[in-house]
Amino acid sequence: MSTTAKGQILDFIRGRYPQAEIDESQDIFALGFVNSLFAMELVMFVEKTFEVTIPNEELRIDNFRTADAMSGLVSRLAPDLAVA
Amino acid sequence: MTLTGTVPATAAGTGPVTDRRSARAFVDTHVVPYADAYDRSGRVPEELLRRVAEAGLWAPFLPPDSGGAGMDMVTLGEIHEEVGRGCSSLRSLLTVHTMVSWTVQRWGTPEQRERWTAALGRGDTLGAFCLSEPGAGSDAAGITTTATPTGAGWVINGVKKWTTGGQRADVFLVFARTPTSIGAFLVPKDTPGVEVLPIDDMLGTRASMLAEISFTDVALGPDALLGPSGFTAGMVLTGTLDLGRYSVAAGSLGILQACLEASASYAARREVGGRPLAELPLIQAKLSDMVTDARAARLLVAQAGRLKDAGESATIMATWVAKYFASTAAARHASEAVQIHGANGCAPGSPVARFYRDAKVMEIIEGSNEVQRITIAGQAERETTR
Ligand SMILES: Cc1cc2nc3c(=O)[nH]c(=O)nc-3n(C[C@H](O)[C@H](O)[C@H](O)COP(=O)(O)OP(=O)(O)OC[C@H]3O[C@@H](n4cnc5c(N)ncnc54)[C@H](O)[C@@H]3O)c2cc1C
Secondary structure, three states: OOOOHHHHHHHHHHHHOOOOOOOOOOOOOOOOOOOHHHHHHHHHHHHHHOOOOOOHHHOOHHHOOOHHHHHHHHHHHOOOOOOO | OOOOOOOOOOOOOOOOOOOHHHHHHHHHHHOHHHHHHHHHHOOOOHHHHHHHHHOOOOOOOOOHHHOOOOOOHHHHHHHHHHHHHHOHHHHHHHHHHHHHHHHHHHHOOHHHHHHHHHHHHHOOOOEEEEOOEOOEOOOHHHOOOEEEEEOOEEEEEEEEEEEOOOOOOOEEEEEEEOOOOEEEEEEEOOOOOEEEEEOOOOOOOOOOOOEEEEEEEEEEOHHHEEOOOOOOHHHHHHHHHHHHHHHHHHHHHHHHHHHHHHHHHHHHHOEEOOEEHHHOHHHHHHHHHHHHHHHHHHHHHHHHHHHHHOOOOOHHHHHHHHHHHHHHHHHHHHHHHHHHHHHHHHOOOOHHHHHHHHHHHHOOOOOOHHHHHHHHHHHHHHHHOO
């Protein structure tokens, strides 16, 4: 299990879609499996795991395209968190 | 709790409803004796809607400063079960109001929350949920209602159908196609261009005051849009439906519990060939299955509620599973409850006949049986394919 934000996010995505081979810079939307249910789960996962509230204006596709982008979002919202 | 799951009610049935016990008292006093009359008249009367408001039942999960009581989701589920035990039409009205109130609270800007939540929490403003259309039900992506951005806000055009509470609601949460996605819009009923056409005489939840609602060049300000636009707009719908599904799961369990209580009581009283029905093995088999399924459904609903309270994303699938199990169990056992009651179960004003009709609706709304199965199987497939 990863301890970095990026790693935890990747673990979550891989856990839900084990057949998808994704890395931290891969555009998950381009893989075609992101539906609104998964988007909701992803946002809930990020909010719960990193104890942040994502404001509406941050709910932009570019913040969720890749694990890199999501961990960037987390570090903006929770600067104290050790995100590598 | 007893074997049939009965919780003793508190005596009065008055005062605020804060937990299962006070909900049971409220429902036994104000709902159960009249539910068949509501079903026949096709309306939940204003007096009951007012009592629901006085009991603080419309949106108790809202924070106290927004007209709620900060209630947790497990307790909310228990209360919706109790209401569903008494009257699925009232529970349906609560469900859609819950969906609207939660969505405003979750996605609204401070200004939108300021404008709507207190009135929704108090039940001064009642909400309804408009997704389905004459041409699109299960396939939500197929909706054709449009929201067109204008310099000054939005213009909505389209027709929504099967809107629970649509005859009575003050504000509609309307899902419409925007140029980029599907957005959620708050539309006050009195906005010019909104027309409400009652749909009466449904098979079940007959008192839930359904309507078809048409929107013709309905002009709204920029603050009508709830939540983000763009890709995550779909999440607003997912979250709204998730909560609706949770409430329907709890309400279905309520129907099942009502079937169990009615059947156990009837089987003890009714004699055939000098023996009470309750002594006949075939009837005992039906009752034991009701007891078991009611308990299983209650655990699934509570699990989904606990995951909601913990903010765990696993609540979404847990809620699908709870709703699938509870709605199908309610339909199955409502049929058996009518069977146990024989002709009396088919008679005018028979509560089990009402449960039977209402339970069928639960297999269709908030994701039909088929859609539930497709979603649950999809999850199983994803989790096991490596
Ligand atoms: C009493 C009542 C209250 C309602 N209240 C509301 C409300 O408040 N707001 C609102 O927006 N809507 C409401 N609805 C509408 C409800 O959400 C829809 O009826 C439901 O989504 C199903 O859509 P449909 O009726 O158009 O059926 P369809 O989508 O036309 O489906 C017909 C049948 O085909 C099945 N089916 C669909 N897709 C598939 C598939 N891929 N594979 C296999 N089978 C499939 C369905 O399960 C169903 O059995 C209400 C409906 C009822 C009956």
